[in-house]
Amino acid sequence: MSTGYLHSIQTLGTVDGPGVRFVAFLQGCPLRCACCHNPDTWATKEGTATTPEELVEKALRYRAYWGAEGGVTLSGGEPLLQAAFVREVFSLCQQNGVHTCLDTSGCILTDQVKQALSLTDRVLLDVKYTTEEAYQAYVGYAMAPVMEFLAYLNEQGIPTTLRQVTIPTLNDTPEAVSALQKIAATHPCVDKVELLPFRKICQVKYDQMGLPFPLAHLPEPTGEQMEQLNRLLQPLR
Numbered sequence: 001m002s003t004g005y006l007h008s009i010q011t012l013g014t015v016d017g018p019g020v021r022f023v024a025f026l027q028g029c030p031l032r033c034a035c036c037h038n039p040d041t042w043a044t045k046e047g048t049a050t051t052p053e054e055l056v057e058k059a060l061r062y063r064a065y066w067g068a069e070g071g072v073t074l075s076g077g078e079p080l081l082q083a084a085f086v087r088e089v090f091s092l093c094q095q096n097g098v099h100t101c102l103d104t105s106g107c108i109l110t111d112q113v114k115q116a117l118s119l120t121d122r123v124l125l126d127v128k129y130t131t132e133e134a135y136q137a138y139v140g141y142a143m144a145p146v147m148e149f150l151a152y153l154n155e156q157g158i159p160t161t162l163r164q165v166t167i168p169t170l171n172d173t174p175e176a177v178s179a180l181q182k183i184a185a186t187h188p189c190v191d192k193v194e195l196l197p198f199r200k201i202c203q204v205k206y207d208q209m210g211l212p213f214p215l216a217h218l219p220e221p222t223g224e225q226m227e228q229l230n231r232l233l234q235p236l237r
Contacts, residue, residue, distance in 0.1 A: 001051050001052055001053065001088055002051075002052065002082075002084045002085045002088055003049050003050070003051060003085070004026060004049070004050050004051070004052065004055065004082050004085035004089070005026065005027040005028065005044070005045060005046060005047040005048065005049055005050075005082065006024055006025065006026060006027060006047050006048045006049075006050055006055070007025040007026060007027045007038070007040065007041045007047045007076070007077060008025045009022070009023065009024050009025070009058070010022075010023040010025070011062050012062065012065055013073065016073040016075055016101065016103055016124065017070075017071070017073045017099075017101035017103070017122060017124060017161075018069040018070070018071075018099070018101070018122065019066055019067050019068070019069030019070030019071065019099075020065050020066050020067060020069075020070040021066065021070050021071055021072065021073045021101065022058075022059040022062050022066075022071070022072050022073070023072075023073045023074075023075055024055060024059075024072070024073070024074050024075070024089075025038070025041065025075050025076055025077060026041075026047075026074060026075070026076045026077050026078075026079040026081070026082050026085070026086075027041055027043065027044060027045070027046050027047035027076075027077055027082075028041065028042070028043065028044035028045070028046075028076070028077050028078060028081040028082065029041055029042050029076055029077040029078040029081065029105075030078060030081065030107060030108075030141075031078065031105055031107060031139055031140065031141055032139070032140045033128060033138065033139050033140075034138040034139070034214035034215050035128075035138070035165055035167055035198055035214075035215050036202070037199070037201075037202040037205075038076075038077065038202070038205070039202070039205055039206060039209055039211060040205055040209065041076055041077035042077070044081060052085060052088035052089045052091075052092055053092065055089055056072070056089060056092040056093060056096070056098075059072050059093075059098070060096065060098075063098070066099075069099070070099065071093070071098045071099030071100060071101060071121070072089070072090075072093050072098055072099070072100055072101070073100075073101040073102070073103055073124075074086050074089060074090075074100075074101075074102055074103065075103035075124075076103070076104075078104065078105055078107065078108070079102060079103070079104060080102075080104055080107075080108040080113050080116065081108065083108070083110065083112035083113045083115070083116050084112055084116075086102065086116040087112065087115045087116040087119060090102075090116060090119035090120060091119055093119075094119055099121050099122075100119060100120050100121045100122075101120070101121060101122045101123070101124060102116070102117070102120045102122070102123050102124065103124040103126070104123065104124070104125060104126065104149075105125075105126050105128070105146065106125050106126070106127075106145070106146040106149035106150060107141055107145055107146060107149070108145075108149075109145065109148060109149050109152060114152070117152070117153070117156065117158060118156075120158060121158075121159070122158070122159045122160070122161065123153055123158055123159070123160045123161070124160075124161045124163055125146075125149070125150060125153070125160055125161070125162055125163065126163050126164070126165075127146060127150075127162050127163070127164055127180060127183060128146075128164065128165070129143070129164075129170070129171055129176075130171070130176055130179035130180055130183065131143070131179075132144070134170065134171070138170065138214075147183075150183070150187055150189075150190075151187070153187070153189050154187040154188060154189040154190075156189075157189055158189055159189060159191055160187070160189045160190045160191070161190070161191070161192040161193070161194060162180060162183065162184050162190050162192070162193045162194070163193075163194045163195075163196060164180055164193075164194075164195055164196065165196045165197070165198050166195045166196065166197055166198055166221050166225075166226065166229060167198040167215065167218060167221075168198065168218055168219050168220070168221050168225070169218060170218070172221060172225065172229065174229075174232055177195070177229050177232045177233065178232070180193060181193060181232075181233060181234060184236055185236065188237070190236060191236055191237070192236065193233055193236070195226065195229055195230055195233070197220065197221050197226050198215070198218070198220055198221060199220055200213070200215075200216065200220060203216060
Protein backbone atom coordinates (compact mmCIF):
# COMPACT_ATOMS: atom_id res chain seq x y z
CA MET A 1 0.00 0.00 0.00
CA SER A 2 1.18 3.52 -0.78
CA THR A 3 1.58 6.42 1.61
CA GLY A 4 -0.49 9.53 1.02
CA TYR A 5 0.14 13.05 2.24
CA LEU A 6 -2.86 14.95 3.57
CA HIS A 7 -3.25 18.68 3.86
CA SER A 8 -6.50 18.56 5.81
CA ILE A 9 -9.82 16.75 6.26
CA GLN A 10 -13.41 17.99 6.30
CA THR A 11 -15.63 15.38 7.90
CA LEU A 12 -19.06 16.68 6.86
CA GLY A 13 -18.58 18.53 3.58
CA THR A 14 -21.60 19.68 1.57
CA VAL A 15 -20.03 21.41 -1.47
CA ASP A 16 -17.56 18.80 -2.75
CA GLY A 17 -19.82 16.32 -4.49
CA PRO A 18 -23.32 14.95 -3.98
CA GLY A 19 -24.78 14.69 -0.50
CA VAL A 20 -22.79 14.94 2.71
CA ARG A 21 -19.17 13.85 2.24
CA PHE A 22 -15.93 13.06 3.97
CA VAL A 23 -13.45 15.25 2.09
CA ALA A 24 -9.69 14.67 2.20
CA PHE A 25 -7.54 17.45 0.75
CA LEU A 26 -4.27 15.97 -0.51
CA GLN A 27 -0.95 17.77 -0.48
CA GLY A 28 0.80 18.92 -3.65
CA CYS A 29 -0.16 20.80 -6.80
CA PRO A 30 1.75 21.45 -10.05
CA LEU A 31 -0.36 24.49 -10.96
CA ARG A 32 -0.02 28.06 -9.73
CA CYS A 33 -3.48 29.45 -10.30
CA ALA A 34 -3.81 33.17 -9.67
CA CYS A 35 -7.03 32.55 -7.74
CA CYS A 36 -5.71 29.65 -5.64
CA HIS A 37 -7.32 29.47 -2.19
CA ASN A 38 -4.82 27.03 -0.76
CA PRO A 39 -1.20 27.98 -1.55
CA ASP A 40 -0.23 25.89 1.49
CA THR A 41 -1.12 22.77 -0.54
CA TRP A 42 1.43 23.43 -3.29
CA ALA A 43 4.46 21.68 -1.81
CA THR A 44 4.63 17.90 -2.26
CA LYS A 45 5.64 15.40 0.45
CA GLU A 46 4.46 17.76 3.17
CA GLY A 47 1.36 17.40 5.28
CA THR A 48 0.32 14.37 7.31
CA ALA A 49 1.41 10.94 6.08
CA THR A 50 -1.31 8.29 6.06
CA THR A 51 -2.15 4.95 4.46
CA PRO A 52 -5.28 4.25 2.39
CA GLU A 53 -6.55 1.91 5.14
CA GLU A 54 -6.15 4.59 7.81
CA LEU A 55 -7.95 7.21 5.76
CA VAL A 56 -10.87 4.97 4.78
CA GLU A 57 -11.20 3.67 8.34
CA LYS A 58 -11.47 7.27 9.54
CA ALA A 59 -13.98 8.12 6.80
CA LEU A 60 -16.25 5.20 7.64
CA ARG A 61 -16.77 6.57 11.14
CA TYR A 62 -18.94 9.26 9.54
CA ARG A 63 -20.93 6.96 7.28
CA ALA A 64 -24.14 7.43 9.25
CA TYR A 65 -24.21 11.11 8.21
CA TRP A 66 -23.82 10.60 4.46
CA GLY A 67 -27.34 9.53 3.56
CA ALA A 68 -28.12 7.94 0.21
CA GLU A 69 -25.98 10.29 -1.92
CA GLY A 70 -22.91 11.03 0.19
CA GLY A 71 -19.51 9.38 0.36
CA VAL A 72 -15.82 10.19 0.09
CA THR A 73 -14.24 12.98 -1.96
CA LEU A 74 -10.52 13.38 -2.61
CA SER A 75 -9.51 16.95 -3.38
CA GLY A 76 -6.39 19.06 -3.09
CA GLY A 77 -4.08 20.58 -4.08
CA GLU A 78 -4.16 18.25 -7.04
CA PRO A 79 -5.02 14.75 -5.79
CA LEU A 80 -3.84 13.07 -8.99
CA LEU A 81 -0.25 13.91 -8.09
CA GLN A 82 -0.83 11.00 -5.70
CA ALA A 83 -2.69 8.81 -8.20
CA ALA A 84 -1.65 5.47 -6.68
CA PHE A 85 -2.92 6.59 -3.29
CA VAL A 86 -6.19 7.79 -4.85
CA ARG A 87 -6.63 4.43 -6.58
CA GLU A 88 -6.07 2.49 -3.36
CA VAL A 89 -8.40 4.71 -1.32
CA PHE A 90 -11.15 4.45 -3.93
CA SER A 91 -10.69 0.70 -4.21
CA LEU A 92 -11.25 0.34 -0.46
CA CYS A 93 -14.24 2.69 -0.67
CA GLN A 94 -15.88 0.65 -3.38
CA GLN A 95 -15.24 -2.57 -1.45
CA ASN A 96 -17.25 -0.93 1.35
CA GLY A 97 -20.00 0.31 -0.97
CA VAL A 98 -18.95 3.97 -0.60
CA HIS A 99 -19.53 6.51 -3.39
CA THR A 100 -16.26 8.03 -4.65
CA CYS A 101 -15.75 11.54 -5.97
CA LEU A 102 -12.59 13.17 -7.33
CA ASP A 103 -12.08 16.95 -7.36
CA THR A 104 -9.37 17.69 -9.93
CA SER A 105 -7.96 20.25 -12.34
CA GLY A 106 -7.60 17.55 -14.98
CA CYS A 107 -3.97 18.41 -15.65
CA ILE A 108 -2.58 14.85 -15.31
CA LEU A 109 -3.57 11.79 -17.36
CA THR A 110 -1.23 8.83 -16.85
CA ASP A 111 -1.86 5.09 -16.65
CA GLN A 112 -2.02 5.37 -12.85
CA VAL A 113 -4.55 8.18 -13.18
CA LYS A 114 -6.65 6.07 -15.52
CA GLN A 115 -6.61 3.27 -12.96
CA ALA A 116 -7.83 5.70 -10.30
CA LEU A 117 -10.54 7.00 -12.62
CA SER A 118 -11.81 3.45 -13.17
CA LEU A 119 -12.77 3.49 -9.47
CA THR A 120 -14.26 7.01 -9.51
CA ASP A 121 -18.04 7.41 -9.41
CA ARG A 122 -18.01 11.16 -10.13
CA VAL A 123 -15.43 13.73 -11.18
CA LEU A 124 -15.59 17.40 -10.25
CA LEU A 125 -13.53 18.93 -13.06
CA ASP A 126 -12.31 22.48 -12.54
CA VAL A 127 -12.24 24.09 -15.98
CA LYS A 128 -10.65 27.31 -14.86
CA TYR A 129 -11.08 29.31 -18.08
CA THR A 130 -12.34 28.65 -21.58
CA THR A 131 -9.44 30.09 -23.60
CA GLU A 132 -5.81 29.05 -24.00
CA GLU A 133 -4.70 32.62 -23.40
CA ALA A 134 -6.39 32.80 -19.99
CA TYR A 135 -4.98 29.43 -18.97
CA GLN A 136 -1.46 30.54 -19.84
CA ALA A 137 -1.86 33.90 -18.10
CA TYR A 138 -3.65 32.87 -14.90
CA VAL A 139 -2.84 29.18 -14.45
CA GLY A 140 0.61 28.89 -16.01
CA TYR A 141 -0.55 25.78 -17.81
CA ALA A 142 -2.09 24.80 -21.13
CA MET A 143 -5.79 24.21 -21.63
CA ALA A 144 -5.36 21.33 -24.10
CA PRO A 145 -4.43 18.66 -21.49
CA VAL A 146 -7.55 19.54 -19.50
CA MET A 147 -9.70 19.03 -22.59
CA GLU A 148 -7.91 15.72 -23.24
CA PHE A 149 -8.72 14.70 -19.68
CA LEU A 150 -12.38 15.61 -20.22
CA ALA A 151 -12.42 13.67 -23.48
CA TYR A 152 -11.17 10.61 -21.59
CA LEU A 153 -13.88 11.01 -18.96
CA ASN A 154 -16.41 11.20 -21.77
CA GLU A 155 -14.98 8.11 -23.46
CA GLN A 156 -15.23 6.19 -20.19
CA GLY A 157 -18.70 7.52 -19.37
CA ILE A 158 -17.69 8.85 -15.94
CA PRO A 159 -20.34 11.25 -14.56
CA THR A 160 -18.77 14.70 -14.46
CA THR A 161 -19.56 18.09 -12.94
CA LEU A 162 -17.82 21.05 -14.58
CA ARG A 163 -16.88 23.75 -12.10
CA GLN A 164 -15.49 27.22 -12.61
CA VAL A 165 -14.59 29.98 -10.17
CA THR A 166 -16.24 33.20 -11.39
CA ILE A 167 -13.68 36.02 -11.23
CA PRO A 168 -14.78 39.59 -12.04
CA THR A 169 -13.10 40.99 -15.19
CA LEU A 170 -11.59 37.57 -16.07
CA ASN A 171 -14.48 35.16 -16.74
CA ASP A 172 -17.65 36.80 -15.44
CA THR A 173 -19.28 37.51 -18.81
CA PRO A 174 -22.19 35.87 -20.62
CA GLU A 175 -19.70 34.87 -23.31
CA ALA A 176 -17.54 33.00 -20.78
CA VAL A 177 -20.57 31.18 -19.38
CA SER A 178 -21.71 30.30 -22.90
CA ALA A 179 -18.26 28.90 -23.73
CA LEU A 180 -18.30 26.74 -20.59
CA GLN A 181 -21.80 25.58 -21.40
CA LYS A 182 -20.68 24.63 -24.92
CA ILE A 183 -17.88 22.49 -23.49
CA ALA A 184 -20.43 20.74 -21.29
CA ALA A 185 -22.92 20.25 -24.11
CA THR A 186 -20.35 18.57 -26.35
CA HIS A 187 -19.35 16.04 -23.66
CA PRO A 188 -22.32 13.83 -22.67
CA CYS A 189 -20.56 12.70 -19.48
CA VAL A 190 -21.15 16.20 -18.08
CA ASP A 191 -24.50 16.38 -16.32
CA LYS A 192 -23.96 19.50 -14.23
CA VAL A 193 -22.20 22.88 -14.40
CA GLU A 194 -21.41 24.90 -11.28
CA LEU A 195 -20.23 28.50 -11.02
CA LEU A 196 -18.38 29.23 -7.77
CA PRO A 197 -17.88 32.82 -6.59
CA PHE A 198 -14.31 34.12 -6.30
CA ARG A 199 -13.43 34.86 -2.67
CA LYS A 200 -10.41 36.53 -1.06
CA ILE A 201 -10.45 34.94 2.40
CA CYS A 202 -7.23 33.20 1.34
CA GLN A 203 -5.36 36.51 1.61
CA VAL A 204 -4.42 35.59 5.19
CA LYS A 205 -2.61 32.45 3.98
CA TYR A 206 -0.64 34.39 1.39
CA ASP A 207 0.35 36.96 4.01
CA GLN A 208 1.47 34.25 6.42
CA MET A 209 3.56 32.61 3.68
CA GLY A 210 5.06 35.91 2.57
CA LEU A 211 3.56 35.56 -0.91
CA PRO A 212 1.66 38.15 -2.97
CA PHE A 213 -1.93 37.19 -3.80
CA PRO A 214 -2.07 37.82 -7.58
CA LEU A 215 -5.77 38.74 -7.66
CA ALA A 216 -5.93 40.80 -4.49
CA HIS A 217 -6.86 43.86 -6.56
CA LEU A 218 -10.00 42.30 -8.02
CA PRO A 219 -13.44 42.51 -6.38
CA GLU A 220 -15.49 39.53 -5.31
CA PRO A 221 -18.65 38.97 -7.37
CA THR A 222 -21.87 40.04 -5.72
CA GLY A 223 -24.75 37.68 -5.06
CA GLU A 224 -26.73 39.46 -7.77
CA GLN A 225 -23.95 38.98 -10.32
CA MET A 226 -23.76 35.26 -9.53
CA GLU A 227 -27.54 34.93 -9.86
CA GLN A 228 -27.46 36.62 -13.27
CA LEU A 229 -24.71 34.32 -14.54
CA ASN A 230 -26.33 31.20 -13.12
CA ARG A 231 -29.54 32.09 -14.91
CA LEU A 232 -27.62 31.80 -18.18
CA LEU A 233 -26.87 28.12 -17.55
CA GLN A 234 -29.18 25.93 -19.58
CA PRO A 235 -30.32 22.47 -18.45
CA LEU A 236 -28.07 19.73 -19.82
CA ARG A 237 -29.81 17.06 -21.87
